[in-house]
Amino acid sequence: MRILVAIAAAMLVMPMTLQAQAGPAGAEPYSGDFMKRSTMTGDWFDLRNDLAAKGITFDASLTQVTQGVMGGGKDRSWEYGGRGILTGNLDTQKLGLWPGGFLSVEMEGNFEDAVNGKTGALMPVNTNQVLPLPGGGHLNMPQWAFAQFFSEYAGVMFGKLDTTTGDNNEFAHGKGDRQFINLALNINPTVMVAVPYSTLGASVIALPTKNFDEAIVNFSILQGNGTPDDAGFDELDSDKLAFAGEARWRTHLFGLTGHQLVGGVYSNKNITSLDQRIQFPITGKNTLEKETDTWAVYCNFDQYFFQPKKDEDRGAGVFGRFGASDGDPNPLHYFYSVGLSSKGPVPARAFDEMAVGFYYVDVQSPTLSGPLRSRSLLRDEWGVEVYYNVAITPWLRFTPDVQILQPAQERRLASSTTLSKDTINITTVLGARLQMIF
Numbered sequence: 001m002r003i004l005v006a007i008a009a010a011m012l013v014m015p016m017t018l019q020a021q022a023g024p025a026g027a028e029p030y031s032g033d034f035m036k037r038s039t040m041t042g043d044w045f046d047l048r049n050d051l052a053a054k055g056i057t058f059d060a061s062l063t064q065v066t067q068g069v070m071g072g073g074k075d076r077s078w079e080y081g082g083r084g085i086l087t088g089n090l091d092t093q094k095l096g097l098w099p100g101g102f103l104s105v106e107m108e109g110n111f112e113d114a115v116n117g118k119t120g121a122l123m124p125v126n127t128n129q130v131l132p133l134p135g136g137g138h139l140n141m142p143q144w145a146f147a148q149f150f151s152e153y154a155g156v157m158f159g160k161l162d163t164t165t166g167d168n169n170e171f172a173h174g175k176g177d178r179q180f181i182n183l184a185l186n187i188n189p190t191v192m193v194a195v196p197y198s199t200l201g202a203s204v205i206a207l208p209t210k211n212f213d214e215a216i217v218n219f220s221i222l223q224g225n226g227t228p229d230d231a232g233f234d235e236l237d238s239d240k241l242a243f244a245g246e247a248r249w250r251t252h253l254f255g256l257t258g259h260q261l262v263g264g265v266y267s268n269k270n271i272t273s274l275d276q277r278i279q280f281p282i283t284g285k286n287t288l289e290k291e292t293d294t295w296a297v298y299c300n301f302d303q304y305f306f307q308p309k310k311d312e313d314r315g316a317g318v319f320g321r322f323g324a325s326d327g328d329p330n331p332l333h334y335f336y337s338v339g340l341s342s343k344g345p346v347p348a349r350a351f352d353e354m355a356v357g358f359y360y361v362d363v364q365s366p367t368l369s370g371p372l373r374s375r376s377l378l379r380d381e382w383g384v385e386v387y388y389n390v391a392i393t394p395w396l397r398f399t400p401d402v403q404i405l406q407p408a409q410e411r412r413l414a415s416s417t418t419l420s421k422d423t424i425n426i427t428t429v430l431g432a433r434l435q436m437i438f
Contacts, residue, residue: 035393039059055094061437063435064080064082073424085106108228143159161200166187179387181399193296199242200232201220216247224241257310260300264298336360387433388400405428405429
């Protein structure tokens with residue numbers, strides 16, 4: 001579903017996965033007063049800080065989302081759901097073993113439901129509820145990966161990989177727990193057909209300047225049919241692979257922080273083709289053709305236009321993404337998103353974030369064919385999202401959210417072969433999110 005980039009870079013900065021969201025990590029990253037420290041449970045009587053100093057960290061968060069379709073859509077109702085994640089990381093050098101080794105393990109589960117299926121949109125309005133698998137009641141281990149660096153410039157990584165770490169962006173990235181909630185504003189969806197969310201893989205990583213935040217280049221070979229609920233070893237097949245490459249580098253336009261990213265992916269697995277008619281059932285022709293490969297290319301950028309201090313992770317900036325695919329079998333032919341974001345919008349609210357984003361998807365639609373006429377099932381989709389993330393404490397964040405969409409589904413399905421006359425109009429989704437970092 002997503003593309004791999006610098007998962008190893010995330011390992012390199014551990015133990016700061018969740019602390020970095022809440023505040024600066026010092027010599028004792030988990031310490032501090034209850035209302036000011038980075039995590040709710042703190043330092044565990046200093047055991048947590050001692051483990052972190054030895055290269056072992058455990059972090060957890062719970063994100064709850066309630067959303068309602070207020071207008072348009074297929075069903076006007078409210079839903080509530082949530083997603084929890086537990087991560088563990090180990091640095092072999094800090095542990096006194098050997099230099100350059102990093103182990104990362106991730107457990108993730110969701111519960112209850114979301115309005116994703118009630119909007120008519122291809123892009124989920126709640127990213128949390130499609131991970132690790134769509135719907136609720138899932139508990140899986142999407143990542144257990146090991147990275148080994150042989151020098152300050154190069155390393156390798158292998159294991160089961162959570163590929164959402166890729167397509168990184170300063171203002172629009174993640175799993176919907178901190179910045180945007182809509183999936184289309186968190187990652188580039190044009191790679192979703194070729195790259196699974198959680199899959200076996202191996203990667204070669206290069207750091208041209210020794211600093212992963214200045215520049216990082218990555219090439220990966222991934223299992224093209226991996227799932228979070230299966231280890232995947234029984235499904236390994238040379239005809240079901242994805243090949244991905246990505247590079248990200250830091251820019252200093254007008255002395256302000258920014259990043260540029262480019263990438264591409266190719267998959268040789270068999271995928272159902274969209275360039276065909278879904279035949280009327282009485283013909284008996286219900287076997288879908290298969291395409292033997294698919295590809296996508298993409299890029300993104302983020303750029304501060306205001307920073308109180310140079311290189312500080314605070315200020316206001318812009319972001320954008322673009323993606324293109326073969327259009328068949330990938331239904332998302334072209335995609336772009338743009339937006340404005342602010343971190344710490346006022347000095348007294350240093351941990352708050354606010355943003356507005358817009359996305360557009362050029363959709364290649366399958367066609368329903370009946371005995372009298374054919375009708376297109378989908379149209380192009382666009383959406384706008386606005387949120388304000390209020391840091392009640394560094395470890396407790398409340399986010400009011402508004403989304404306005406033109407869903408890709410233009411009409412409801414009246415049956416398996418016909419479309420109703422009811423048009424799905426512009427859809428408004430109101431919601432709120434509460435994130436707790438433990």
